[in-house]
Amino acid sequence: MNQILNPELAQISLIFIYASMALYTIAFLAFATHLSQLASDKKAVRQSASRLEKFGIWAMVPAVAVHGVGVVLRGISASRVPWSNMYEFSITGAFIVSLIFLIAMYVKDTRLVATFVSGFTLLVLGTATTAFYVGVKTLPPALQDYWLVIHVIVAVLATAFFNIAAALSVAYLLKTSTWFKTNKGTFTVRVNRILAMFPKAPKLEKLSYRFNIIGFILWSFTLIAGAIWAEKAWHRYWGWDTKEVWTFIIWTIYAGYLHANATRGWSGKRSAWLALIGFAAIIFNFTIVNLYFKGLHVYSGL
Amino acid sequence: MVSRPTANDKVVNPVNSPKLSPLEWLRWIWRQLTSMSTALILLLMLAAAAIPGSLVSQRSADPNGVTKFFKENPTLAPILDAFQLFDVYTSAWFSAIYILLFISLIGCVLPRTKVHFEAMRSAPVRTPSNLRRMPAFAEFKSTKPDVLSRAEALLKKKHYRVSVQTDAQGNPESVSAERGYLRETGNLVFHFALIGVLLAVGIGGGQSFSGQRVLVEGETFVNNLSGYDSLSPGTFFKAEQLVPLTLTLDRFEADFYFDKENPESKGSPTDFRAFVTAKIGSDGKPQKSLIRVNEPLELPGAKVYLTGNGYAPIITIRDAEGAVAFSGPTPYLPQDANYTSLGVIKVPDAKPDQFGIVSFFYPTVGELSTGALTSLFPQAALPLLTMNVYVGDLGLDGGDPKNVFALNTHGLKQVAGGKSGVKGIQLEVGQVQELPNNMGTISFDGIKRYASLDVDYNPGAGWVLVFALLALAGVTVSLLVPRRRVWVRKTEQGYEVAALARGDDPSLENVIEEIGKILKKKDKK
Numbered sequence: 001m002n003q004i005l006n007p008e009l010a011q012i013s014l015i016f017i018y019a020s021m022a023l024y025t026i027a028f029l030a031f032a033t034h035l036s037q038l039a040s041d042k043k044a045v046r047q048s049a050s051r052l053e054k055f056g057i058w059a060m061v062p063a064v065a066v067h068g069v070g071v072v073l074r075g076i077s078a079s080r081v082p083w084s085n086m087y088e089f090s091i092t093g094a095f096i097v098s099l100i101f102l103i104a105m106y107v108k109d110t111r112l113v114a115t116f117v118s119g120f121t122l123l124v125l126g127t128a129t130t131a132f133y134v135g136v137k138t139l140p141p142a143l144q145d146y147w148l149v150i151h152v153i154v155a156v157l158a159t160a161f162f163n164i165a166a167a168l169s170v171a172y173l174l175k176t177s178t179w180f181k182t183n184k185g186t187f188t189v190r191v192n193r194i195l196a197m198f199p200k201a202p203k204l205e206k207l208s209y210r211f212n213i214i215g216f217i218l219w220s221f222t223l224i225a226g227a228i229w230a231e232k233a234w235h236r237y238w239g240w241d242t243k244e245v246w247t248f249i250i251w252t253i254y255a256g257y258l259h260a261n262a263t264r265g266w267s268g269k270r271s272a273w274l275a276l277i278g279f280a281a282i283i284f285n286f287t288i289v290n291l292y293f294k295g296l297h298v299y300s301g302l
Numbered sequence: 303m304v305s306r307p308t309a310n311d312k313v314v315n316p317v318n319s320p321k322l323s324p325l326e327w328l329r330w331i332w333r334q335l336t337s338m339s340t341a342l343i344l345l346l347m348l349a350a351a352a353i354p355g356s357l358v359s360q361r362s363a364d365p366n367g368v369t370k371f372f373k374e375n376p377t378l379a380p381i382l383d384a385f386q387l388f389d390v391y392t393s394a395w396f397s398a399i400y401i402l403l404f405i406s407l408i409g410c411v412l413p414r415t416k417v418h419f420e421a422m423r424s425a426p427v428r429t430p431s432n433l434r435r436m437p438a439f440a441e442f443k444s445t446k447p448d449v450l451s452r453a454e455a456l457l458k459k460k461h462y463r464v465s466v467q468t469d470a471q472g473n474p475e476s477v478s479a480e481r482g483y484l485r486e487t488g489n490l491v492f493h494f495a496l497i498g499v500l501l502a503v504g505i506g507g508g509q510s511f512s513g514q515r516v517l518v519e520g521e522t523f524v525n526n527l528s529g530y531d532s533l534s535p536g537t538f539f540k541a542e543q544l545v546p547l548t549l550t551l552d553r554f555e556a557d558f559y560f561d562k563e564n565p566e567s568k569g570s571p572t573d574f575r576a577f578v579t580a581k582i583g584s585d586g587k588p589q590k591s592l593i594r595v596n597e598p599l600e601l602p603g604a605k606v607y608l609t610g611n612g613y614a615p616i617i618t619i620r621d622a623e624g625a626v627a628f629s630g631p632t633p634y635l636p637q638d639a640n641y642t643s644l645g646v647i648k649v650p651d652a653k654p655d656q657f658g659i660v661s662f663f664y665p666t667v668g669e670l671s672t673g674a675l676t677s678l679f680p681q682a683a684l685p686l687l688t689m690n691v692y693v694g695d696l697g698l699d700g701g702d703p704k705n706v707f708a709l710n711t712h713g714l715k716q717v718a719g720g721k722s723g724v725k726g727i728q729l730e731v732g733q734v735q736e737l738p739n740n741m742g743t744i745s746f747d748g749i750k751r752y753a754s755l756d757v758d759y760n761p762g763a764g765w766v767l768v769f770a771l772l773a774l775a776g777v778t779v780s781l782l783v784p785r786r787r788v789w790v791r792k793t794e795q796g797y798e799v800a801a802l803a804r805g806d807d808p809s810l811e812n813v814i815e816e817i818g819k820i821l822k823k824k825d826k827k
């Protein structure tokens with residue numbers, strides 16, 4: 001089987017990704033300035049803030065569209081799904097997060113997290129293009145399987161859900177922090193003004209929980225799908241390869257999180273911290289484990 | 303039961319806790335072990351205990367890494383080994399955590415199953431006296447007398463389990479309903495399925511078998527213990543479990559990417575194909591099949607996987623007396639992505655002296671700027687063999703197994719290549735050369751490929767999958783099906799509706815609104 005690669009198209013895809021980064025930057029600056037205006041001590045400044053927010057959304061929509069074109073072109077240039085190395089996971093994952101955000105904004109008012117989402121996408125794309133970039137490459141025989149499509153896309157989706165849940169947990173922890181409430185520094189006062197616009201703490205906790213349970217179900221599926229694939233490609237369904245170890249660790253931490261929610265003395269702040277530890281493990285798994293740990297999952301392409 | 307100390311006890315006897323009999327102690331320990339917070343701590347401990355196995359090479363996943371670590375850290379390695387850090391997942395401490403966790407799991411799930419079973423057969427709990435204290439509550443005005451019977455019908459239609467409570471005179475007073483028993487069922491199925499996964503992994507692993515064999519094109523392998531180069535049987539594996547099988551590698555093909563426009567991917571593998579003929583059973587018919595990386599050959603009771611491949615140059619060596627001392631294809635081990643390969647040839651039968659050869663094979667030979675040889679592409683387009691020759695006792699008579707890919711040159715004398723003063727041997731396909739010191743001749747007659755095959759037998763795998771999918775289904779149901787109680791009570795002005803969720807329930811508020819509204823709408827008719 002010969003694979004057809006088109007490096008020129010990959011270059012064009014990269015240009016689209018860069019262009020989307022420029023647009024995300026504009027959106028992010030607009031959202032961030034908007035947020036700081038909302039936090040301002042002057043009432044007039046706070047009231048005039050919504051124009052900037054509109055401008056940010058107008059930059060965000062084409063950013064996501066251009067980003068999407070870049071992802072699709074990347075797939076075409078390699079004649080396969082665009083998620084078989086770290087650069088590709090990153091651009092595809094960031095695209096899914098941004099797209100979910102735009103759709104969610106249409107359904108429900110989620111503008112408050114616009115700064116977070118645009119900033120996060122920008123950060124991921126920046127890391128992807130500078131640290132993870134590789135030209136289009138062939139797919140090694142072990143990855144040539146339909147499980148690549150299923151296993152990886154579900155893992156990316158699970159990560160997206162855990163990510164949103166983690167952001168909500170951070171908001172929850174800030175909101176319930178007594179230090180934050182009583183501290184009278186100008187910065188904390190401003191942050192508190194923004195936090196006041198977020199849903200109440202119990203609501204944040206519940207929202208975070210709901211994103212985490214979807215994440216957990218998807219992650220459990222990822223783990224099982226990975227084992228099925230490993231049985232096909234590596235002749236054993238589980239071998240404590242470094243990546244398998246970390247998938248297990250993450251699953252176990254989130255199982256602990258779910259227990260914590262039902263255990264007296266552990267729900268609330270402690271379980272929110274567990275969710276954050278779980279998400280930290282996911283980031284660790286995607287970056288440090290991929291790049292520096294040895295194992296069979298050598299697909300960073302670097 | 304252990305009696306709970308009351309406030310009074312504390313005043314009278316602040317230091318000594320009540321004396322427990324041994325049986326009570328056991329009960330106390332059991333109660334601690336099966337508590338939710340112990341389960342939580344054990345889960346977090348399990349996650350933490352798994353970490354070191356990803357930092358230190360493990361004997362099961364990366365035995366070469368362990369050997370290397372021992373060589374590089376001769377003082378540290380034995381210390382880590384004493385703590386079983388090279389076998390984390392079978393270590394005493396890792397096992398202790400998960401065994402305790404599963405004991406806790408069983409102790410927790412059995413009583414809950416009993417409770418759940420009873421709950422499923424009994425009526426929903428009576429309507430509490432004060433509904434206003436419930437997390438979701440609403441009041442509706444109405445003068446119609448039949449609210450309760452309509453509420454009963456409505457809740458039944460919505461798959462609630464319903465019971466009607468009456469006052470002293472036997473008139474209906476309130477309706478209590480409960481739904482979502484499946485939530486607890488799913489939770490129990492999930493936890494039981496985890497026990498199933500553990501048992502299937504353990505029992506299946508004990509009966510499993512994994513054997514490796516390098517097969518050169520044209521060679522045939524017979525499935526018995528001596529047919530393998532290396533093997534790792536499970537604890538309870540018996541040799542009789544091996545299916546009668548012979549397997550011949552007819553041909554091996556490999557594709558590597560090549561496109562002048564895109565040098566970056568040059569030489570990366572795109573496909574490996576092992577064409578084999580299998581004879582299954584003692585008098586089986588030959589069946590031709592193709593094994594690829596994601597497509598193992600499925601046999602009854604075993605699978606054959608393609609795990610590696612390389613070149614096996616065909617070499618013939620004649621000794622000083624002209625007798626053939628060595629002949630045949632020799633598998634070489636690939637050292638880089640372009641298949642620069644290392645091979646070792648041992649010629650114990652050569653007369654007058656034994657000798658050994660350390661050899662490199664370059665499928666498409668090229669030269670680095672330093673003058674050293676290298677391979678430029680994985681296909682055999684311009685093949686070359688180079689050889690260094692060592693004379694002396696090869697140490698093969700001891701009888702202990704020797705690594706076929708290594709030659710211990712200690713005590714041997716190098717007579718060609720390196721610092722020996724004599725140029726190393728270089729051979730193209732079809733060439734013959736004299737060995738130094740009139741030791742004989744060597745010829746490079748052709749090239750074959752070989753496949754590394756892995757025969758795996760794992761009877762537990764199917765069960766593991768079944769239980770894992772059961773766990774997935776259980777946890778999905780348990781997390782997504784809301785369990786809630788709903789009450790409707792008739793009051794003087796109308797009726798009250800209240801609801802209480804057990805666990806997370808995103809639509810609790812909406813539920814009472816909806817029920818209230820439907821009842822109201824019917825009211826108006």
Ligand code: HEM
Nearest residue numbers: 255258262336337338341406407410489492496777780805
């Ligand atoms: C191998 C160890 C265990 C794992 C991986 C595990 C995992 C989970 C998960 C993922 C959930 C949430 C989903 C659901 O409700 O079905 C859960 C819930 C639960 N687990 Fe476990 N569990 C384990 C052991 C235990 C043990 C030992 C106990 C008892 C002490 C226990 C008691 C419970 C209870 C009561 C719930 C329901 C919590 C609720 O109402 O939300 N589990 N468990």
